[in-house]
Amino acid sequence: MKQDNKKVGRKGEVAAAELLQKKGYYILERNYQNKWGEVDIVARVGDYRVFVEVKTKTEDMYGEPWEMIDAHKLKRVENMGYLWCDEFGWNGLCRIDVIGVWLNEEGEVSRIEHWENVQL
Amino acid sequence: MKSVANIGLVAREVMVEVDVANKGFPAFDMVGLPDKAVGEARARVKKAIENSGYEFPDKRITVNLAPADIRKEGSHYDLPIAVGILLAEGAVKGEVHGYFYGELGLDGEVRHSRGVLLVGLLARELNIREIFVPLESASEAAVVEGVTVYPVRNLRELVQHLGGEKLIKPLKRIAIEQIIEDAEPLVDMGEIVGQELAKRAVEIAASGGHNLLLVGPPGAGKTMLAKAFPSILPPLLPEESLEVTKIYSVAGLLPSGQALIRRRPYRSPHHTASTTSIIGGGSNPMPGEISLAHLGVLFLDELPEFPRSTLEVLRQPMEDGVVQITRVAGRAEYPASFLLLASANPCPCGYLNHPTKECKCGERLVETYRRRVSGPILDRIDLHVWVDAVEVNKLTTTVPIGQTESSNIVRDRVKNAREKQEKRFVDHKGIYSNAQMGNKLTRQYCPLTKEVKQFLMAANAKYDLSARAYFKVIKVARTIADLEGRQEIELSHVAEAVQYRESVW
Incomplete structure (x- = not known):
């Protein structure tokens, strides 16, 4: 089951990264990790460094992707963002995006949504 | 960006600083002791800017309201905050001066806000040349000299004005003397037959601003006399007008489009009114009935029916002409120099000392009834008048309506007497009548x-x-x-x- 979740997550992240590239985002990093946590995708668009949280849901899961994000989660991503900025010496605009990916029974992407600049 | 805070009747300048940072995550923070309504400006400002056709920056915005130690209350900081953001983003170019004051709607419309007169007066005092206020309430500031008042309809018009593209026409100044009195009084003195003694007392009360108590049986015409009272009151002097209008402006009771109150206030709260509504109060102290009756009349019909506790709170303001309201959130002092006009029946059944009808009340009952109004209150009433029952045949035969003196005649005498007092107290600020x-x-x-x-x-x-x-x-x-x-x-x-x-x- 744990393995399954990871696989589903990977699949969503790949789909999300593709979508971002198609939209003209430049992917700087996938799965940025340090000892405090991780960010799914770090991308660049315009003047912004965008920290992307990808939420993937399969057919048999209840709820919608946006219901999986709360203020606490956003705060964690924001803090990770500041750590990333420190590490790479970025001193400019930042923002958090959320991408929701729906998978059908066959494990294919049935729907994908991109919410820019998510704030709670 | 400057705006104004109103604490009671005192206005203070508030600096609205807006910083839009080109780093970090988007946020919209507000500091400087904002209350709930000020904090909610965030949502209104954002939508108003977007719906006016400008871009709301996805950046870290910090708004500071200085001085940071006084509590900011109300929704009128929307306008300066919005202009500050647009200025930082370059949508508004150049420098801006003057006071900005007004609430924003989600569509960018600038809404009626309380206390615009005070904004105008403060601007005059501090040599601020221009004020930008909601179109609906701009007329309140029209009487202020030396300040250009810009009535703002919506955010877009203001931005265009500040950018010099399309100027807003400033409001024309109105001289206080030009503003005429509003609303006709309900009852004319001429309609009241007989009651010469009571009428005389009413005339004296109106002339000198003296407190008056009318006691008499039911149907004698006490309430009618009281209703006719406004019709013989002289108009407010220009200085008085400003004082009264300030109170109504702060209370948000000034009808939109009206510049100034010229008619003396006449307030008649029902005897079920709460003590707080009479004296003023609330967590952000607002003026009560006694302040709304400032320089006018507070009519308490059926005086003994008012709870004793309510009447007793009148004692101190009746002496001092001001009321201090103290709450945890703040203190406010409101003027409350009013003429107390009270009416009462002599006993619960009403027919004590009646020429023809018999009083059914026992002595004890009358005693209890009378005790509801305390000595200190009675002592503060200058004129105590008995209003006799009217003989019905007198109503129909002897004096046809129109032959008794009409209000206008009485009012001219009252005006004359007031003019003498005006001259007498010309060097004494805040004193306009003998009673004061x-x-x-x-x-x-x-x-x-x-x-x-x-x-x-x-x-x-x-x-x-x-x-x-x-x-x-x-x-x-x-x-x-x-x-x-x-x-x-x-x-x-x-x-x-x-x-x-x-x-x-």
Whole structure:
């Protein structure tokens, strides 16, 4: 089951990264990790460094992707963002995006949504 | 960006600083002791900017309201915050001056906001040349000299004005004297038949601003006299107008489009009114009925029906003409120099001392009823008048309507008397009528002849007047003399004044 979740997550992240590239985002990093946590995708668009949280849901899961994000989660991503900025010496605009990916029974992407600049 | 905070009737300049940072995550923070309504400006400002066709920056915005130690209350900081953001983002170019004041709607419309007159007056005091206020409430500031008032309809128009693309036409200044009185009074004195003594007392009360108590059986015309009272009151002087309008502006009771209140206020709260609504209060203290009646009339119909606790709170403001309201969130001082007009029945059934009807109340009952109004309150009432029942045949036959004096005639006499007082108190700020004189002024403006003094001594022996009552008699005598156009207070004036101290309660 744990393995399954990871696989589903990977699949969503790949789909999300593709979508971002198609939209003209430049992917700087996938799965940025340090000892405090991780960010799914770090991308660049315009003047912004965008920290992307990808939420993937399969057919048999209840709820919608946006219901999986709360203020606490956003705060964690924001803090990770500041750590990333420190590490790479970025001193400019930042923002958090959320991408929701729906998978059908066959494990294919049935729907994908991109919410820019998510704030709670 | 400057705006204004109103604490009670005191306005203070507030600096609205807006910083839009080109780093970090988007946020919209507000500091400087904002209350809930100010905090909610965030949502309104964001939508108003977007819906006015400008871009709301996805950046870290920090708004500071300085001085940071006074509590900011209300929704009128929306406008300066929005302009500040647009200025930082370059949508508004150049420098901006003046005060910005107003609430924003989600569509960018600028809404009616309380206290615009105070904004204008503060701008004049601090040499601020321009103020930007909601179109709906702009007229309040139209009487302020030396300040250009820009009525703002919506955010877009303001941005265009500031950018010099399309200028907003400033409001034309209106001289206070040009503003006419609004609303006709309900009852004319001419409609009241008989009751000459009561009418005379009403005239004296209106002339000098003296408190008046009318006692009489039901149907005698007490309420009618009270309703006719506004019709003989003189209009407010320009200075008085400003004082009254300030209170109504802060209370948000000024009808939109009205610049100034010219007619004397007339407030008649029902006896179920709460103490707080009478005196003023709330966590951010707002003026109560006594302040809304400032320089006008507070009419308490059926005085004994008011809870004693409510009546007792009137004591201090009746003496001082101001009321201090203290709450945890803040203190406010509101002027409350009003004329108390009260009416009452002599007993619960109403027919005590009635010429034809018999009173059904026992002595104990009458006693309990009377005790509801305390001595200190009665002592503060200058004129105590008995209003007799009217004989019905007199109503129909002897005096046809139109032959009794109409309000306009009485009002002219009252105006004359007031003009004398206006001249008398020209050097005393905040004092407009004889009733407002303190003891020192009474001594100064009411010199008494030896004869009159002797009479007063005798009267004192008979009625056992308190020190306050003694001075009140002299002040009433002053008003009677003014009505008759005499410099000196004569014996007849004092004699009449003393007569109104005779207990009818």
